[in-house]
Amino acid sequence: MHKPPAHSRRIILRILGSTLATTTFLGVAPLAAAQEYPDKAVKIVVGFAPGGTNDILARLVAAKLQDRLKQAFVVDNKPGANSAVATDFVAKAKPDGYTLLVSSSGGLTVNPVLMKSIGYDSVKDFEPIALLGSFPLVVTVPAGLPVKSLSELLSYSKKTKDGMLDHGVASSSFQLVAETLSSASNVKFNHINYRGSGPVVAALLGGEVQVGILDSAAVMPQVKAGKLKALAVTTGKRSAVFPDIPTVAESGFPGYDVPIWTALMAPKGTPEPVLIKLRASVAEILKEKDMVDKMHAQGMDPGDTDASALSKRIASDIARWTKVAKAANLQPE
Template sequence: MPTLARRSVLRALSAGTALAAALALHAPQASAQAYPDKPVKIVVGFAPGGTNDILARLIAVKLQEKLKQGFVVENKPGANSSIGNDFVAKARPDGYTLLVSSSGGLTTNPILMKNLPYDPAKDFEPIALLGTFPLVVTVPATLPVKNFAELVQFAKTQPEGKLNHGTPTTSFVLVAETLTEKTGMKFNHILYKGSGPVVTGLIGGEIQVGVLDSPAVVAQVRGGKLKALAVTTGKRSAALPDVPTVAEAGYSGYDTPIWTALVAPKGTPEPVLATLRTAVAEILKEKDTVDRMQALGLDPGDADHAALARRITSDIARWSAVARTAGIKAE
């Protein structure tokens, strides 16, 4: 091939390579700007029926209405929600796989689980704090106690002075342990795959107490199948206004809320995150959303993702101290 012709071919190849590289570089941005252009999966690491599942489905419906695309909830329960959380951590970071996680999945699993396959601080992009809520000290309707003080006394009559406590997640274990610090009440912790199964266990008499998320128990308390004895926040729950706080039951200063958040895999494009944050921020301020959440005992959150990142870090430190005091080690 003549030298001139060869140079022309090389220039053409070089230009083609540069164009391909430029297209590849801008493809994610173009895709992000069109987001969402196909259904989005929202993963929940628990069985249906608990707060994370309820909130995920509420947010999914609202996002579908606002962004004109399908948002589908998929439950992946097991291993204190770490199966579902790890699935999302390793998913393609394109905004089409999201996670609704309990505070436990992001702040207590790292403390209580050895060889956790994901890092809450490094593997996720915070989108929004969906809501905070009390846990409710709940017992079967048939348990012979009328209030929280009687439950503390009843615990002392049990074998080894312990109540069988059903729990869906590690964070609830640590909240129960803060009650141990305050009251001296002790527990045998029995792990379930979600709050729904714990409620079933309470009604069936398999366990004696559940320190559970309010949305999971409100209906059964109102229906008379369960008794709510106290809430773990510093103020009463709007969903259960007649139920005293632990502080009101005689243990001043006690205030231990739980929360749920929406996150995406690390590396999700910023335009996608911005779209989701804007949409969720609007959803959390809508009157019907606020009314629905408050009826379930939830206080709506916000889309301050930087504050959520700080909360994850500070809660890990807080729960680490509780675990050390309780002598709980990672397993």
């Protein structure tokens, strides 16, 4: 067999060596990048203005990740369209682990149901990292309303002029929760929209509405002051933060379980080693006593759902809210 000239063999060997080196580099590059992650500041985007539950939780997690991973984690507030602006921004961000999303359950599971055109797909455009926490909504009434329990409220509703209760609506998510209660109990609500939980609390205190189904952080100060009454929480089990408030299920509607939750998400395509590092770090953070205490102070229970279960939960919640909206004749806008 004829051998190529010596100089040709040297060229072939150089080409083979270069190809092998390139192949090896491509194989180890993602792993090396993940081992070094993060080597610059990480942005955590929140779809609401500073001061709300999601923002507070994002800042708690950011501080913990910064301490643990020795790099800056910066919260970036992008409010608008019930968090759709921020969610869309992260869905289209470079999937390298340096742009993350702290999202309410509404942003991921209600917006796709009640918004005609959003620029993201909650299931296809994101990688779940962790369920950060969940909290109940609280069925709340003015202190002067002559009821002491959810069952008494339902009986009271039947005595009103139209057989309906004026319900202060803080968000589309909360309205859907109210509709699940309506479906379970046959109570009828006349929904009155307000610009957030604070205005609904003011409406309850002023007697403008008879009931509000609201986040615990908004109502509990007034409940403790004796100006509002908390009749039930919407989670399947009693909140560790408010153990004296019965659940809707305990109040005569077995199986009722409608929590509000907050999750940490990354854009689809984020390298798996980066996701593994983030998931492990957040899982450990959510077990730290000071973190648990701070979350309880906000009326939240720390999350305990892994990424796979969170992904299934997002899909199942979208299906659930689709049925609720259809039954209530709520049309996408």
